[in-house]
Amino acid sequence: xxxxxxxxxxxxxxxxxxxxxxxxxxxxxxxxxxxxxxxxxxxxxxxxxxxxxxxxxxxxxxxxxxxxxxxxxxxxxxxxxxxxxxxxxxxxxxxxxxxxxxxxxxxxxxxxxxxxxxxxxxxxxxxxxxxxxxxxxxxxxxxxxxxxxxxxxxxxxxxxxxxxxxxxxxxxxxxxxxxxxxxxxxxxxxxxxx
Numbered sequence: 001x002x003x004x005x006x007x008x009x010x011x012x013x014x015x016x017x018x019x020x021x022x023x024x025x026x027x028x029x030x031x032x033x034x035x036x037x038x039x040x041x042x043x044x045x046x047x048x049x050x051x052x053x054x055x056x057x058x059x060x061x062x063x064x065x066x067x068x069x070x071x072x073x074x075x076x077x078x079x080x081x082x083x084x085x086x087x088x089x090x091x092x093x094x095x096x097x098x099x100x101x102x103x104x105x106x107x108x109x110x111x112x113x114x115x116x117x118x119x120x121x122x123x124x125x126x127x128x129x130x131x132x133x134x135x136x137x138x139x140x141x142x143x144x145x146x147x148x149x150x151x152x153x154x155x156x157x158x159x160x161x162x163x164x165x166x167x168x169x170x171x172x173x174x175x176x177x178x179x180x181x182x183x184x185x186x187x188x189x190x191x192x193x194x
Contacts, residue, residue: 001016001017001049001098001099002014002015002016002100003015003016003049003050003096003097003098003099003101004096004097004099004100005052005094005095005096005097007059007074007094009028010028010029010030011026011027011028012026012027013026013027013052013059013061014026014027015024015052015061015076016024017043017045017052018040018045019045020042020043020044020045021040021041021042021043021061022040022041022043022046022050022070022072023038023039023040023073024038024039024040024041024061024074025037025038026038026079028073037078039078039079040071041063041079041081042073043065043067043070044064044066044067045063045066046063046064046065047064047065047066048064049096049098050062050064050096051064051093051096052092052094052096053091053092053094054091054092054094055086055088055090055091055092055132056090058072058073058074058075059073059074059094060072060074060082060086060088060091061073063073069085071085071086073086076168084085103160103186121162123136123137124136130134131143131144132144138150144176145168145177146168146170169182169187170190171185171187171190171192172186172190172192172193173185173188173190174187174190176188178192
């Protein structure tokens with residue numbers, strides 16, 4: 001059998017006896033997100049349903065088995081098996097709800113839906129900002145009378161030669177247009193590469 005305890009603050013504790021093991025799963029959920037942590041303890045088969053106590057904001061679980069009583073403390077960092085029985089004189093008993101295995105399996109299928117496959121992205125629209133524009137396929141960027149292209153299909157030699165003649169050159173320092181044979185920029189004096 002599986003037992004469920006609502007701990008408040010969107011936290012639920014699932015407790016289950018599997019053979020000689022007690023399996024505990026703490027599920028925390030918040031808006032659009034769910035986390036869980038589980039731990040298993042060798043307690044033996046249960047002789048009675050588990051009992052959950054709350055004392056000073058802490059939760060303690062008591063398991064009664066053929067081997068005796070076992071206590072597990074729930075902490076923010078996980079579960080901690082206690083070697084000695086704690087004092088439970090001022091502790092409140094928390095209600096546990098008995099669940100059938102079919103209920104939990106149908107709940108978990110609702111809680112953990114598989115992710116939908118991502119849809120392909122739409123092609124990027126050309127962008128414009130003032131006298132600057134950028135587009136893809138082929139990658140092209142223009143700013144004023146400057147233009148840069150990447151990824152075009154290869155052109156014939158005659159086209160590339162005529163393009164080379166009409167290609168403008170610019171200073172790498174200030175961006176001003178320069179002539180093909182210039183050794184220095186006429187605007188800033190920067191030495192141009194050959």
